[in-house]
Amino acid sequence: MNNIKLSTKEKLKEQNKHETYESNLLEIENQVCSYGDTVHYAENPKFFTRCLGSFLFDCNNKPYLDLQMWYSAVNLGYGNKRINDALITQINKLPQLACQYLHYEKVELANLIAKNIEQRFGLKGRVHFNVGGSQAIEDALKLVRKNTGKQHMFAFEGGYHGRTLGASAITSSYRYREAYGEFADRAEFIPFPYRFRSTFRNDERKCEEYYINLFEKKFEHEYTGAWNPKTKKSEFGAFFIEPIQGTGGYIIPPANYFKKLEKICKEHGILIVDDEIQMGFYRTGKLFAIEHFGIKPDIIVFGKGLTNGLNPLSGIWAREELISPDKFGPGSTHSTFSSNTLGTAAGLEVMKIYAEEDYSEKVLKKGKYFLNKLFDLKSKYPEVGDVDGLGLALRMEICEKDGITPNRALADRMFQLGLDGNLKANGDKMGLILDIGGYYKNVITLAPSLEISYSEIDLGCSLLDQLIAKAKK
Ligand SMILES: Cc1ncc(COP(=O)(O)O)c(C=O)c1O
Numbered sequence: 124m125n126n127i128k129l130s131t132k133e134k135l136k137e138q139n140k141h142e143t144y145e146s147n148l149l150e151i152e153n154q155v156c157s158y159g160d161t162v163h164y165a166e167n168p169k170f171f172t173r174c175l176g177s178f179l180f181d182c183n184n185k186p187y188l189d190l191q192m193w194y195s196a197v198n199l200g201y202g203n204k205r206i207n208d209a210l211i212t213q214i215n216k217l218p219q220l221a222c223q224y225l226h227y228e229k230v231e232l233a234n235l236i237a238k239n240i241e242q243r244f245g246l247k248g249r250v251h252f253n254v255g256g257s258q259a260i261e262d263a264l265k266l267v268r269k270n271t272g273k274q275h276m277f278a279f280e281g282g283y284h285g286r287t288l289g290a291s292a293i294t295s296s297y298r299y300r301e302a303y304g305e306f307a308d309r310a311e312f313i314p315f316p317y318r319f320r321s322t323f324r325n326d327e328r329k330c331e332e333y334y335i336n337l338f339e340k341k342f343e344h345e346y347t348g349a350w351n352p353k354t355k356k357s358e359f360g361a362f363f364i365e366p367i368q369g370t371g372g373y374i375i376p377p378a379n380y381f382k383k384l385e386k387i388c389k390e391h392g393i394l395i396v397d398d399e400i401q402m403g404f405y406r407t408g409k410l411f412a413i414e415h416f417g418i419k420p421d422i423i424v425f426g427k428g429l430t431n432g433l434n435p436l437s438g439i440w441a442r443e444e445l446i447s448p449d450k451f452g453p454g455s456t457h458s459t460f461s462s463n464t465l466g467t468a469a470g471l472e473v474m475k476i477y478a479e480e481d482y483s484e485k486v487l488k489k490g491k492y493f494l495n496k497l498f499d500l501k502s503k504y505p506e507v508g509d510v511d512g513l514g515l516a517l518r519m520e521i522c523e524k525d526g527i528t529p530n531r532a533l534a535d536r537m538f539q540l541g542l543d544g545n546l547k548a549n550g551d552k553m554g555l556i557l558d559i560g561g562y563y564k565n566v567i568t569l570a571p572s573l574e575i576s577y578s579e580i581d582l583g584c585s586l587l588d589q590l591i592a593k594a595k596k
Pocket of ligand 1: 194255256257258260283284285286365369370398399400401402426427
């Protein structure tokens with residue numbers, strides 16, 4: 124029904140109807156839905172009924188500016204017409220097909236991804252699709268094991284690679300493993316160069332040196348448990364990295380850190396698996412975030428933004444030597460929905476959109492504008508301890524008044540107040556969708572739509588300003 128034509132009284136009646144319906148549904152949800160997902164992280168889980176561009180809308184048509192875009196899955200905005208149309212065309216043409224058969228979009232998309240990677244890294248390789256990010260991580264683990272014969276991996280403290288058993292084993296939080304028994308293949312977690320929380324906060328070079336030395340020392344002698352100097356073999360098959368830590372709090376490493384890490388890995392026969400599930404598809408102003416750091420990964424894992432959050436699709440790309448048919452033959456890994464026709468059609472349209480415009484320039488420019496505004500907030504509020512960003516992957520670390528002690532309670536209040544939807548914008552009420560990450564759960568990780576307008580960035584920063592002021596009270 125069109126709310127605009129209703130009188131105030133009728134509108135209130137409609138609102139009550141929707142709200143009663145939702146509270147009944149919530150009661151049902153409470154009884155029949157598992158609490159095992161992340162819905163009940165929130166005290167009062169919320170329904171949304173519509174989405175468009177940078178906004179979600181509740182049952183009363185109240186807008187919520189989304190500065191997290193489904194953890195960076197919806198990079199090109201909600202309800203993107205071109206991608207929706209591609210999906211509709213596919214629904215009318217070939218909506219379903221068992222993955223044992225070929226369809227055009229699968230091959231065209233794999234080709235586009237492989238060609239883009241070849242252009243950027245000068246490497247030939249192949250693509251293997253799956254459905255979710257964690258499943259693609261599992262595929263990458265299988266590929267590493269197949270090629271190296273090793274089940275032990277390096278990964279970073281603060282890293283997040285998913286919650287299937289294999290992905291949990293290389294994700295640093297013990298919280299995700301604690302209740303699930305033995306993880307014999309648990310990764311060895313190396314400290315990530317997190318400059319703001321290191322002793323070298325104001326010295327990028329020293330921070331880089333310190334953290335790279337920590338890793339290099341693993342290979343100094345045999346007693347670190349990582350390396351046998353006699354056989355010149357490492358016990359580790361690969362290092363799983365996120366170029367910018369996502370769930371870890373959008374932490375950007377020093378500029379040359381990964382180059383040095385790559386050198387150490389190469390010298391010791393350790394593959395580099397680049398997890399781009401959250402930072403890929405121009406989030407940072409490059410197709411893949413690792414491009415900022417000048418290294419050539421052996422395997423790239425992607426998901427989320429590939430379909431702009433429509434039909435799920437994820438995948439891995441690997442160097443030809445690792446994934447050639449003699450190494451990774453038919454049936455090496457498989458899922459019923461792995462290269463589904465709807466996902467590949469959406470992914471293909473996403474890749475075409477990125478090819479038509481200079482997203483690099485656009486995202487870096489918007490990111491710079493947004494970051495400057497975050498610096499203004501940092502100057503205004505001592506509780507904003509750190510702000511940083513690369514492209515439109517931005518962070519705001521919420522602290523005590525000293526600007527360093529993590530203040531999780533304040534970040535949580537900001538998150539909740541944003542969701543309550545009582546902020547002011549243009550004489551109306553509005554909500555703000557945020558996500559909290561970071562080692563101390565005090566970092567607001569901002570991943571707005573890459574299509575966000577400058578006026579929406581201004582709006583977002585004014586809402587953040589209101590939020591901090593309100594949450595402090
Ligand atoms: C870097 C990274 N890797 C892996 C995953 C897991 O992906 P999924 O949730 O699709 O299984 C995520 C999800 O947040 C992620 O951010």
